[in-house]
Amino acid sequence: xxxVSALNSPTTAAPKASRSxxxxxxxxxxxxxxxxxxxxxxxxxxxxxxxxxxxxxxxAKGFTFSAYSQIFSVAGLxxxxxxxxxxxxxxILVVFLLLIPTVxxxxxxxxxxRSVVEFVCMLPLVVPSIALxxxxxxxxxxxxxxxxxxxxxxxFVDMQNGSFPVILLLAYVVMALPLAFRTLDSGMRAIDVxxxxxxxxxxxxxxxxxxxxxxxxxxxxxxxxxxxLTLALVLGEFTVSSxxxxxxxxxxxxxxxAADDGTVTTAVSLISLMLTWAxxxxxxxxxxxxxxxxxxxxx
Amino acid sequence: MSNAAPTVxxxxxxxxxxxxxxxxxxxxxxxxxxxALAGLDLTVQPGELLALLGPSGxxxxxxxRMLAGFETPDSGEVLLDGEDITGVPAxxxxxxxxxxxxxxxxxxxxxxNVAFGLRMRRxxxxxxxxxxxxxxxxxxxxxxxxxxxxxLSGGQQQRIxxxxxxxxxPRVLLLDEPLSALDAKVRMNLREEIRRxxxxxxITTLFVTHDQEEALSMxxxxxxxxxxxxxxxxxxxxxxxxxxxxxxxxxxxxxNRIAGHVGxxxxxxxxxxxxxxxxxxxxxxxxxxxxxxxxxxxxxxxRTSGGGPVVTSTSFLGAVTRxxxxxxxxxxxxxxxxxxxxAGLPAGSSVTVRLPERPVLVDTRS
Amino acid sequence: MSTIxxxxxxxxxxxxRSRRRLRSxxxxxxxxxxxVLPLLLFVAVAFGLPAVAMAYGSFTTYAPGQPSHYTTGNLxxxxxxxxxxxxxxxVKLSAIAALIATVLGLLLxxxxxxxxxEVLRHAVLSASGVLANFGGVPLAFAFIATLGxxxxxxxxxxxxxxxxxxxxxxxxxxxxLYFLIPLMVLTxxxxxxxLRxxxxxxxxxxxxxxxxxxxYVALPVLTPSLLGGFVLLFGSAFAAYATAAAMVGAxxxxxxxxxxxxxxxxxxxxxxxxxxxxxxxxxxxxxxVLVMAVYLPLQRRSARWLV
Numbered sequence: 001x002x003x004v005s006a007l008n009s010p011t012t013a014a015p016k017a018s019r020s021x022x023x024x025x026x027x028x029x030x031x032x033x034x035x036x037x038x039x040x041x042x043x044x045x046x047x048x049x050x051x052x053x054x055x056x057x058x059x060a061k062g063f064t065f066s067a068y069s070q071i072f073s074v075a076g077l078x079x080x081x082x083x084x085x086x087x088x089x090x091x092i093l094v095v096f097l098l099l100i101p102t103v104x105x106x107x108x109x110x111x112x113x114r115s116v117v118e119f120v121c122m123l124p125l126v127v128p129s130i131a132l133x134x135x136x137x138x139x140x141x142x143x144x145x146x147x148x149x150x151x152x153x154x155x156f157v158d159m160q161n162g163s164f165p166v167i168l169l170l171a172y173v174v175m176a177l178p179l180a181f182r183t184l185d186s187g188m189r190a191i192d193v194x195x196x197x198x199x200x201x202x203x204x205x206x207x208x209x210x211x212x213x214x215x216x217x218x219x220x221x222x223x224x225x226x227x228x229l230t231l232a233l234v235l236g237e238f239t240v241s242s243x244x245x246x247x248x249x250x251x252x253x254x255x256x257x258a259a260d261d262g263t264v265t266t267a268v269s270l271i272s273l274m275l276t277w278a279x280x281x282x283x284x285x286x287x288x289x290x291x292x293x294x295x296x297x298x299x
Numbered sequence: 300m301s302n303a304a305p306t307v308x309x310x311x312x313x314x315x316x317x318x319x320x321x322x323x324x325x326x327x328x329x330x331x332x333x334x335a336l337a338g339l340d341l342t343v344q345p346g347e348l349l350a351l352l353g354p355s356g357x358x359x360x361x362x363x364r365m366l367a368g369f370e371t372p373d374s375g376e377v378l379l380d381g382e383d384i385t386g387v388p389a390x391x392x393x394x395x396x397x398x399x400x401x402x403x404x405x406x407x408x409x410x411x412n413v414a415f416g417l418r419m420r421r422x423x424x425x426x427x428x429x430x431x432x433x434x435x436x437x438x439x440x441x442x443x444x445x446x447x448x449x450x451l452s453g454g455q456q457q458r459i460x461x462x463x464x465x466x467x468x469p470r471v472l473l474l475d476e477p478l479s480a481l482d483a484k485v486r487m488n489l490r491e492e493i494r495r496x497x498x499x500x501x502i503t504t505l506f507v508t509h510d511q512e513e514a515l516s517m518x519x520x521x522x523x524x525x526x527x528x529x530x531x532x533x534x535x536x537x538x539x540x541x542x543x544x545x546x547x548x549x550x551x552x553x554x555n556r557i558a559g560h561v562g563x564x565x566x567x568x569x570x571x572x573x574x575x576x577x578x579x580x581x582x583x584x585x586x587x588x589x590x591x592x593x594x595x596x597x598x599x600x601x602r603t604s605g606g607g608p609v610v611t612s613t614s615f616l617g618a619v620t621r622x623x624x625x626x627x628x629x630x631x632x633x634x635x636x637x638x639x640x641x642a643g644l645p646a647g648s649s650v651t652v653r654l655p656e657r658p659v660l661v662d663t664r665s
Numbered sequence: 666m667s668t669i670x671x672x673x674x675x676x677x678x679x680x681x682r683s684r685r686r687l688r689s690x691x692x693x694x695x696x697x698x699x700x701v702l703p704l705l706l707f708v709a710v711a712f713g714l715p716a717v718a719m720a721y722g723s724f725t726t727y728a729p730g731q732p733s734h735y736t737t738g739n740l741x742x743x744x745x746x747x748x749x750x751x752x753x754x755x756v757k758l759s760a761i762a763a764l765i766a767t768v769l770g771l772l773l774x775x776x777x778x779x780x781x782x783e784v785l786r787h788a789v790l791s792a793s794g795v796l797a798n799f800g801g802v803p804l805a806f807a808f809i810a811t812l813g814x815x816x817x818x819x820x821x822x823x824x825x826x827x828x829x830x831x832x833x834x835x836x837x838x839x840x841x842l843y844f845l846i847p848l849m850v851l852t853x854x855x856x857x858x859x860l861r862x863x864x865x866x867x868x869x870x871x872x873x874x875x876x877x878x879x880x881y882v883a884l885p886v887l888t889p890s891l892l893g894g895f896v897l898l899f900g901s902a903f904a905a906y907a908t909a910a911a912m913v914g915a916x917x918x919x920x921x922x923x924x925x926x927x928x929x930x931x932x933x934x935x936x937x938x939x940x941x942x943x944x945x946x947x948x949x950x951x952x953x954v955l956v957m958a959v960y961l962p963l964q965r966r967s968a969r970w971l972v
Binding site: 035036047126128133174177233 | 776801906
């Protein structure tokens with residue numbers, strides 16, 4: 001029955017000897033570590049071996065980094081890489097032009113629209129790239145047979161131009177659609193599009209302006225992600241390019257360098273793998289940090 | 300809810316077990332630099348419903364989870380019926396828990412959810428089914444056994460969760476803010492049902508909530524916590540009328556602070572022109588203090604002469620109207636009057652403010 | 666007593682108002698459709714044309730100088746002899762590799778999700794993204810350098826003497842795991858994240874130990890995702906070409922349907938081979954459609970439980 005002012009803060013008893021508060025759960029942790037170690041061996045092992053192959057394959061030459069220095073001088077690599085990068089840039093551009101309006105429309109539209117778009121973006125998964133290539137192949141054959149007298153002939157030949165084959169661009173965009181759509185769509189899921197648009201319109205922005213100034217900046221992360229994955233896809237694409245007879249990056253790695261015993265091509269493939277992984281890792285970490293910062297409640 | 304009240308035979312376990320007591324002794328827990336519990340000492344009497352009440356981060360959920368076995372204290376003990384269970388793993392404890400949300404297994408229907416614990420104990424299928432149906436009837440959902448969680452409303456899901464928690468006849472029932480995720484009306488109904496069930500089964504229950512109205516209306520005793528410490532543990536009426544600390548006074552219900560002064564006699568305080576006895580004993584004399592008064596204890600009368608306190612705004616709350624009054628020193632207080640009486644005191648009225656001639660609670664000037 | 670809804674349009678003004686409302690919602694729907702039109706057109710041309718051409722070519726013959734006519738001969742050829750062996754080989758390899766990768770991928774994903782190190786999760790997820798999508802060329806090279814006839818491990822452990830050959834179905838399967846396991850990890854990590862902590866605690870509260878929790882709660886809830894993942898892996902392995910081509914080259918050395926199609930397209934076989942290749946492609950599409958038909962409902966079910 002003490003008055004308010006007289007009440008003391010609850011007495012703090014002297015802390016007893018603390019026991020280990022973290023239950024170490026020995027058995028599950030051991031299993032987990034074993035799985036991680038075995039996985040590391042399986043995945044890193046071949047990479048290590050291929051690295052060793054690039055530096056120490058020829059007993060006569062011994063340990064040397066010559067494979068890596070040759071990268072800059074070896075025939076065919078740079079044109080092939082340039083072709084791939086050019087195609088990748090074009091693919092990313094076309095993919096964004098097609099998908100960004102789509103992804104916004106899907107978010108604001110009816111569920112039926114969404115089902116249609118999801119179905120369309122699922123189609124390339126149903127037709128394996130080899131089958132698609134077969135279809136393109138026969139289209140080209142018919143074109144060569146039936147188009148010469150028509151005015152389309154010139155365009156047709158141009159599309160297969162070796163320095164920028166539009167035909168490859170079309171195939172790449174189709175192959176990139178499923179993954180890019182899923183990435184952009186889940187990026188849209190993270191923003192409350194309808195509310196943001198209505199707030200922008202309430203502040204005087206027209207619909208188109210609202211989309212450009214409010215939605216797109218919030219999609220930056222997803223766009224970067226989709227762009228990186230598309231880049232990786234184009235750089236690694238082999239099926240369509242090789243069968244149709246072009247030589248972008250991946251095709252050069254497999255076929256390009258006949259003179260060499262394979263150290264240079266292996267070195268190049270190793271580097272491309274590492275660089276792509278580093279880029280995705282940086283994006284993943286910075287994306288996670290950005291999300292954590294935005295989730296922190298205002299103090 | 301079924302109209303037929305469950306009979307006593309099904310409600311009370313045939314083997315009337317003695318209700319269990321729970322004791323927290325000196326519990327401490329820190330997560331990195333944040334202290335969740337800073338030495339909690341609390342005893343729960345057999346058969347009582349004790350509410351752990353406090354703002355977010357006060358440690359109430361941590362304490363409950365320590366009883367369930369999901370957290371381990373850095374130091375201190377948890378005792379159930381006098382025996383130390385601090386080292387017992389969670390799946391061997393005898394405390395049924397109802398979580399805040401999403402705790403029903405999505406791939407099992409209601410009956411299988413309720414019978415899950417019995418299945419872990421290898422009870423036979425027929426007996427499991429019978430007991431599950433018995434519990435579904437107890438919580439008022441006898442026809443819902445075949446429904447899946449995604450086919451049930453929030454309130455129904457929590458009833459199933461309650462049935463599941465009671466299936467193994469635990470010695471203690473733990474409820475971790477079970478009503479927070481529900482609509483207001485559903486919350487009211489479920490609140491009464493939980494209390495009714497608890498009293499019928501006479502099961503010792505710990506109930507965590509941040510809603511003081513819930514705690515006050517349901518519990519036998521309420522333990523108010525702040526920053527990992529116990530502020531006061533008492534019956535709801537005592538908590539409301541005789542708060543032990545300023546925090547409790549202001550957390551439970553609304554409390555006015557009116558400037559007052561204690562002179563040479565520490566048993567008397569001067570406030571609003573009155574001299575009133577102090578409730579309790581003061582440590583010092585000759586100081587400025589705050590007098591703590593509930594809004595329903597503020598007496599207002601219309602004043603014919605000008606000057607003095609003025610009603611600045613009124614808030615219609617149904618049976619009661621809350622008036623905001625500005626005192627002469629500029630501070631504002633709240634006064635609750637019956638709506639009938641408040642009709643004569645609209646905003647702008649001059650009033651006199653008086654306190655009843657009773658001992659008042661006093662706190663150091665903030 | 667009839668009640669009047671004050672908001673219901675009545676009379677001429679009301680009819681006009683509801684007409685306007687209908688028009689604005691139609692306009693919004695039309696805007697949505699316009700935004701999606703470029704995508705639909707593009708897919709119709711860049712994908713639809715080759716797909717239709719493939720279907721058409723499967724059912725026609727080709728001989729230079731002669732008009733083509735409809736036939737089912739291509740299809741029956743694609744399902745007999747060497748081509749059939751290739752198809753069955755692909756199915757067998759894909760099914761077994763997918764099964765192994767499903768189990769191993771689940772174990773790896775669980776180890777990553779429950780680890781204390783956030784960096785590990787980022788590293789594994791991004792690495793999986795690369796390996797699952799980049800294409801099989803670098804990994805083919807890596808394995809040739811490790812376990813090929815002159816590979817490092819082959820030489821040091823004398824594997825050729827023990828009968829090991831990287832360039833048969835078993836060796837290829839081992840290589841396929843390199844991109845199948847990451848694909849499984851990517852698919853199943855969201856499902857593992859979706860396992861709510863409350864389920865584990867509720868299970869413990871009801872007396873379930875770790876093993877019982879997995880057997881009665883976690884695995885049943887994960888099963889649709891696991892099945893869906895298996896099916897996705899099967900489809901991916903079935904359609905793979907780059908890895909096998911980089912290792913073995915197009916042709917009949919290893920019985921895989923993708924290699925057979927490539928060989929036929931390169932025109933080293935008889936003139937009608939291209940159309941048989943189209944028929945084989947059609948077979949592949951049929952199998953892929955079956956794969957999708959199983960995968961989609963499973964994915965929907967798991968999404969319902971694990972959201």
